[in-house]
Amino acid sequence: MENSRRSSLKLFFFVIIFILLAPQALSESDECAAEANNSCNNKARALKLKIIAIVSILMTSMIGVCLPLVTQSVPALSPERSLFVIVKAFASGIILATGFMHVLPDSFDMLSSACLKDNPWHKFPFTGFVAMLSAIVTLAIDSMATSLYAKKQSPGTSGHVVPEGDREMGVEVVSGGENNNFQFHGHHHGSVAVGKDDGSKLLRKRVIAMVLELGIIVHSVVIGLGLGASNNTCTIKGLVAALCFHQMFEGMGLGGCILQAEYKLVKKVVMAFFFSVTTPFGIALGIALSTTYRENSPRALITVGLLNASSAGLLIYMALVDLLAADFMGSKMQGSIKLQIKSLAAVLLGAGGMSLMAKWA
Structure with a gap:
């Protein structure tokens, strides 16, 4: 229970920090005018679409993250079976494509916008730099959290x-x-x-699940904020469908990690809840700020652009290192070339499908 409370407080603390940062992104006198599309800008109709988006994204997010948890009783989908490994590879491909094809390009667009001053924003590739730092920081957190968690959970057991x-x-x-x-x-x-090795592997899986959820929460709130603040019905329609697909399969990837982490029921529920509500929360926050928030204001572009770059670095690191590399270099995959080929095909399918979604989102 204590660890569950701490995890909840950490996630809650992050959300509070983001809420405090959001007002800093509000446009003031330095607002950069956006190109208006009169045929698509309809505030009343956009509000209806946003409410539909909140409900549909919440439902698909819950289905995605809970699916691995509720199907664990199905023998064919247990973590020890090959089918679970293939499905997890598919979801990992989606998370990888989310970082490369959705979050990172958005950050490049925002931080290279003509609405920002040439110096320093056009003189230095801040997106790549922040994404690189984010990956390094994620590595540090990954390593240190595993060490600290292991020491905390094994007092007086000689490292066990x-x-x-x-x-x-x-x-x-x-x-x-x-x-x-x-x-x-x-x-x-x-x-x-x-033995000690089994305990260490379980600790790694728990750290992976927590860090992955943190990265997903960052970009989910940012995506929701942008959708909630927009009154462009043409944009919202495509985003709703793409985000439902995105949240369901990204949730499956996170749900698989939560399942393998073997958390208590309370912590599983807390982590699934936070994943499910972050995008709808971001949409609701965007609706509340829609009268003052301007996507093209310099402060909004800088704040959201840097958050996207940080999230991209984290997601790419987690997808490649902690999910794909860990599974493909594991004993189960290494013992079967056939399973490796199937899993690679699943990764390509997941990454390809999510990449295709970039056309609308």
């Missing part, structure tokens, strides 16, 4: 880790000098030894 929630399953540390191990009792007949 007893993961959270295992106490309910009856895990005990059995002393045996240098060969300490874990044993499962209670729900199992007899006992099953779990």
Whole structure:
């Protein structure tokens, strides 16, 4: 429960920070006029579409993130089966394409806009620089969080880790000098030894799930804010369909990570909830700020552009390093060329489908 509360507070703290940053992006006297499209600008009709977007995106987000969690009882979709690995590869391809094809280009467009001063915004590639820093910071967080989490969860066990929630399953540390191990009792007949490597892998999966959710939340709120502030019905129509597809399959990727992290039910619900509501929250925030927020104001372009660059670096790192590389270099994939080929095809299919969505979103 304590870890669940801490995770909730971290996510809540991030949302509060974003809300505080949002007013800084409001246009003032330095507003850059946007090109008006009179045939598509309709505030009343746009509001109806935004309400439809909130409901539909919320539902598809919940379906996507909960699908891996509720289908774990289906033998064919258990994490140990090849089908789960292939589906996860497909979702990882979607997350990778989200970073490269959606978030990163948006940041380039915003930070190279004619509405910004030549110096410094047109003199230096801030998008690439911030995305690179974000990937490095993500690496640091990934590494340090794993180390700190491992030390915290294993006091006095000579580096052995007893993961959270295992106490309910009856895990005990059995002393045996240098060969300490874990044993499962209670729900199992007899006992099953779990070594240090298994505990370390579980900790890595938990850190991956938390960091991935953070990156997804950043760009989801930003996307929602832009949609909520827009009154262009032509743009909103395409965005709603694309975002529903995007949120469902990105949610499947995150849901798979949450499932493998073996969190308690409370933490699973909290993480699924925050993923599901962030884009609708961003849309609602955009609607509330639509009278004052201007997408083409310099402050809005800089704030959202930098947030997008940060999110892109995080998502690309997570997709390539913690999801795809970890799975493809794992023992299960390395033991089967056939599974590798199927998974590569799934990655290409997911990345290709999400790349195609860039035409509308």
